[in-house]
Amino acid sequence: GQQVMQIPQYQHVQEGEDFTTYCNSSTTLSNIQWYKQRPGGHPVFLIQLVKSGEVKKQKRLTFQFGEAKKNSSLHITATQTTDVGTYFCATTSGTYKYIFGTGTRLKVLA
Amino acid sequence: SQTIHQWPATLVQPVGSPLSLECTVEGTSNPNLYWYRQAAGRGLQLLFYSVGIGQISSEVPQNLSASRPQDRQFILSSKKLLLSDSGFYLCAWSVSGYGYTFGSGTRLTVV
Numbered sequence: 001g002q003q004v005m006q007i008p009q010y011q012h013v014q015e016g017e018d019f020t021t022y023c024n025s026s027t028t029l030s031n032i033q034w035y036k037q038r039p040g041g042h043p044v045f046l047i048q049l050v051k052s053g054e055v056k057k058q059k060r061l062t063f064q065f066g067e068a069k070k071n072s073s074l075h076i077t078a079t080q081t082t083d084v085g086t087y088f089c090a091t092t093s094g095t096y097k098y099i100f101g102t103g104t105r106l107k108v109l110a
Numbered sequence: 111s112q113t114i115h116q117w118p119a120t121l122v123q124p125v126g127s128p129l130s131l132e133c134t135v136e137g138t139s140n141p142n143l144y145w146y147r148q149a150a151g152r153g154l155q156l157l158f159y160s161v162g163i164g165q166i167s168s169e170v171p172q173n174l175s176a177s178r179p180q181d182r183q184f185i186l187s188s189k190k191l192l193l194s195d196s197g198f199y200l201c202a203w204s205v206s207g208y209g210y211t212f213g214s215g216t217r218l219t220v221v
Contacts, residue, residue, distance in 0.1 A: 043200070096159060099156070
């Protein structure tokens with residue numbers, strides 16, 4: 001079945017540094033979604049990308065969908081302690097389901 | 111606005127005891143409903159999903175079952191819990207396949 005691999009698994013950064021997580025697939029993706037899960041919390045939907053080469057921004061977060069629609073990235077500029085959490089990508093698998101990447105756990109050191 | 115309610119927030123149950131977790135959605139009709147499990151520090155494993163009343167699709171054969179007795183109600187059950195059933199159980203809904211809205215989750219510890 002379809003799989004999405006996410007790297008890195010963990011990332012520690014100093015506050016103010018940038019952070020990027022990558023989501024990769026061996027097959028073409030119809031869409032890619034990104035979620036954030038704060039420690040102890042539940043995943044929260046951030047954004048969905050559907051078009052080849054699409055780039056969307058939310059304040060300090062930049063989301064990109066690859067030209068071949070096989071990869072995606074989430075980039076955070078100048079991280080803050082509020083960015084701590086695990087970031088998951090997800091994509092449609094079949095008509096009703098989404099499969100999730102393994103997640104990247106971000107720690108921000110003040 | 112749409113909201114999703116999930117309870118209880120935490121649960122400690124002995125091995126061999128039954129389980130019933132309930133999830134309800136407000137503010138939407140005919141949602142697709144999902145149960146996920148997350149082991150500590152791990153990713154999200156899809157357990158069951160439902161696209162309508164009485165329709166249940168199982169993703170992972172195991173010690174759990176799900177039911178959808180009403181349009182906006184989704185129940186996760188077990189007759190006899192195992193230690194390996196411990197985890198963070200998340201209910202989610204989606205409409206028209208545009209992203210999930212997750213409930214706040216239930217942390218289940220089987221002792």
